Amino acid sequence: MFAPLFGAVRADVDRQIAWAKDEVRRQTRYTALIGVLAGAAALAALGAIVVGLTALYLWLATRVGPFNALGVIGGGLLMLALILFSLAVAQRRPRLAARPQLQIARPAALLGTLRQGGYDKVIAGEQGLRLATDTLRHGSRPALLGMLALVAFVGLIAGRRIR
Numbered sequence: 001m002f003a004p005l006f007g008a009v010r011a012d013v014d015r016q017i018a019w020a021k022d023e024v025r026r027q028t029r030y031t032a033l034i035g036v037l038a039g040a041a042a043l044a045a046l047g048a049i050v051v052g053l054t055a056l057y058l059w060l061a062t063r064v065g066p067f068n069a070l071g072v073i074g075g076g077l078l079m080l081a082l083i084l085f086s087l088a089v090a091q092r093r094p095r096l097a098a099r100p101q102l103q104i105a106r107p108a109a110l111l112g113t114l115r116q117g118g119y120d121k122v123i124a125g126e127q128g129l130r131l132a133t134d135t136l137r138h139g140s141r142p143a144l145l146g147m148l149a150l151v152a153f154v155g156l157i158a159g160r161r162i163r
Helices: 003-062 066-090 107-113 125-138 141-162
Strands: none
Touching: 003 066
16 A cells, blocks of 8 residues: 555655756866866966066076067966966856755645556545545554554645645
């Protein structure tokens, strides 16, 4: 009797686990992208410092034309470093995606899991009343406690939905 209910709960748990795995994957991709951008920016900044110092040395040593070329290269690397750093800082951390709703928390889904026989009949009306009274009169204690727990669970869910 409770196998379909446990199957529905298991499906909800599996959906929640899949959502958590997707979120971890998204956050990991974001962290890797920021790390690559920051590393490339650091290398460009280091290159700009080396070229800039070399240009300054050569300018001070000879005061001739090759310095313009080294200055342009150093300036270009410095601009690249600034662009990469600004991209790394401008990236926003992605928000967590909305957690999927628990299907079992919906009364219609819960009643749909308690179908008897096939998927086309739902326990309702006289049949449901007959099953409940038979369980009450002739059922074992575990079946009775299970029925009471199920009724309490459905009552809690219905009470939350009404509010």
